[in-house]
Amino acid sequence: MNEKIRQAIRDHGRMPVDVGTLADDADLYQAGMSSHASVNVMLALEDAFDLEFPDRMLQRSVFESVASIAAALTELEAQVAG
Amino acid sequence: MTATTERDVVLLEAVREIARDVAAPNADDVDRSARFPLEAIDALRERSALSALVPQDLGGGGIAFETIAACCLELGRACGATGMVFAMHQIQVATIVRHLGPDPWFERYLAELSEHQRLVASVTSEVGTGGDMGRSIAAVTPGSDGIVSFEKQAPTVSYGEHADDLLSTLRRAPDAEGGDQVVALTSKEQTTLEPTGTWDVLGMRGTCSPGFIVRATFPSEQVLSTPFARVSAESMVPASHILWSHVWLGISEDAFERARSFVRASSKRAPGQPLPAANRLSHVLGRLGLLRAEVSSGLAEFCAASEDPARERLSTLAGALRFNNLKIAASEQAVEVCRGALDVCGIVGFKNDTPFSVGRHLRDSMSGPLMIANERIRETNAGLMLIAKEV
Numbered sequence: 198m199n200e201k202i203r204q205a206i207r208d209h210g211r212m213p214v215d216v217g218t219l220a221d222d223a224d225l226y227q228a229g230m231s232s233h234a235s236v237n238v239m240l241a242l243e244d245a246f247d248l249e250f251p252d253r254m255l256q257r258s259v260f261e262s263v264a265s266i267a268a269a270l271t272e273l274e275a276q277v278a279g
Numbered sequence: 280m281t282a283t284t285e286r287d288v289v290l291l292e293a294v295r296e297i298a299r300d301v302a303a304p305n306a307d308d309v310d311r312s313a314r315f316p317l318e319a320i321d322a323l324r325e326r327s328a329l330s331a332l333v334p335q336d337l338g339g340g341g342i343a344f345e346t347i348a349a350c351c352l353e354l355g356r357a358c359g360a361t362g363m364v365f366a367m368h369q370i371q372v373a374t375i376v377r378h379l380g381p382d383p384w385f386e387r388y389l390a391e392l393s394e395h396q397r398l399v400a401s402v403t404s405e406v407g408t409g410g411d412m413g414r415s416i417a418a419v420t421p422g423s424d425g426i427v428s429f430e431k432q433a434p435t436v437s438y439g440e441h442a443d444d445l446l447s448t449l450r451r452a453p454d455a456e457g458g459d460q461v462v463a464l465t466s467k468e469q470t471t472l473e474p475t476g477t478w479d480v481l482g483m484r485g486t487c488s489p490g491f492i493v494r495a496t497f498p499s500e501q502v503l504s505t506p507f508a509r510v511s512a513e514s515m516v517p518a519s520h521i522l523w524s525h526v527w528l529g530i531s532e533d534a535f536e537r538a539r540s541f542v543r544a545s546s547k548r549a550p551g552q553p554l555p556a557a558n559r560l561s562h563v564l565g566r567l568g569l570l571r572a573e574v575s576s577g578l579a580e581f582c583a584a585s586e587d588p589a590r591e592r593l594s595t596l597a598g599a600l601r602f603n604n605l606k607i608a609a610s611e612q613a614v615e616v617c618r619g620a621l622d623v624c625g626i627v628g629f630k631n632d633t634p635f636s637v638g639r640h641l642r643d644s645m646s647g648p649l650m651i652a653n654e655r656i657r658e659t660n661a662g663l664m665l666i667a668k669e670v
Binding site for chain 2: 213226227228229230231232233236237239240243249250251252253255256257258
């Protein structure tokens with residue numbers, strides 16, 4: 198999952214550094230992802246994982262690291278499976 | 280919703296008096312001379328209105344945000360510039376109060392603000408960022424012994440020369456990315472302002488907002504520990520859009536009232552005659568109704584969302600869209616109302632020295648769509664709408 202998340206960030210996050218060099222809990226915004234680019238990352242993740250983030254998850258704290266994105270996706274996938 | 284207390288009622292009544300007795304009689308001179316509305320701001324100081332939002336245990340008024348919004352409307356009715364200066368000050372205070380956290384320096388500061396009625400201005404825009412408040416170039420630069428400094432090129436600093444303190448957005452450190460921002464509060468004594476321009480403008484002339492190179496040296500404890508991204512989403516942006524909108528609504532209400540007085544006077548001169556101006560006034564009332572509705576629902580949603588300790592709704596993209604939309608709708612509708620009032624009054628509204636003059640109102644309202652350009656906000660919304668679900 199984390200590699201798929203990194204790919205979406207790599208393709209759409211327009212980061213000044215390679216996301217592969219960042220730890221799972223590194224702050225993506227501090228590493229240079231703009232709020233504008235983060236919207237494109239969200240769209241790419243919805244596409245890649247075939248799900249939709251509800252509004253309550255569409256906030257900075259959910260998309261601030263690979264780990265926080267993974268936690269949100271895991272929660273959504275559990276809901277779908279349930 | 281916060282209950283209205285006796286203190287809220289007393290403050291609102293005091294502000295109404297100041298609007299009527301001090302701000303309104305000076306509004307034309309403030310506008311014509313592009314001078315700071317000092318007498319109105321001093322009168323507000325005397326009633327401790329500058330610390331109204333500070334909690335009572337820190338020496339402030341403990342006044343509800345809704346009451347401050349109502350004060351902005353009352354002042355806006357009397358003098359757009361006075362309303363805007365008051366609104367901007369309250370936005371900075373609300374921002375600090377809502378993000379106090381573990382910052383003892385900021386608590387002491389609020390107590391001092393309350394005691395001395397210090398006026399706070401903000402330095403958020405910056406040359407070279409293309410109007411994007413979410414990015415900074417100037418950075419908190421460490422010196423020795425916990426002393427830090429910055430130098431920021433600001434294209435406009437509203438009432439910069441008249442403020443006692445400045446709240447500035449900055450990168451967290453010299454090696455931080457542009458979006459990794461914090462806010463720092465510096466006093467006049469710690470700051471120098473080098474003017475880079477003049478303030479001879481179409482409207483809101485009394486806000487006295489030329490550009491400056493701002494330089495400050497200060498202890499690092501004057502940097503708020505909550506990151507600006509959070510401060511901005513939960514407080515500064517929605518509070519700005521709400522309080523600005525109340526000022527624009529106040530300007531529009533007064534323009535409408537002048538147009539209504541004109542129509543009443545005309546109908547008395549020719550009783551029973553058809554009155555095209557009255558029909559035009561009815562159009563303006565329709566627009567004013569839309570403006571009132573948007574402004575009051577925006578305020579109610581912000582206050583409801585602020586009751587939640589996590590302020591969850593304010594930090595979502597859907598929340599950002601909501602308050603961005605308030606700003607666009609209110610700023611554009613206010614211009615339409617003032618323009619409509621001019622259509623009703625005709626030449627006597629166009630003249631600057633009649634009881635029905637609405638030129639100042641129209642010019643002041645035209646600043647709204649430019650304060651954080653609506654086109655830039657639309658660009659942001661365009662992205663947000665792709666992903667937000669309930670908009």
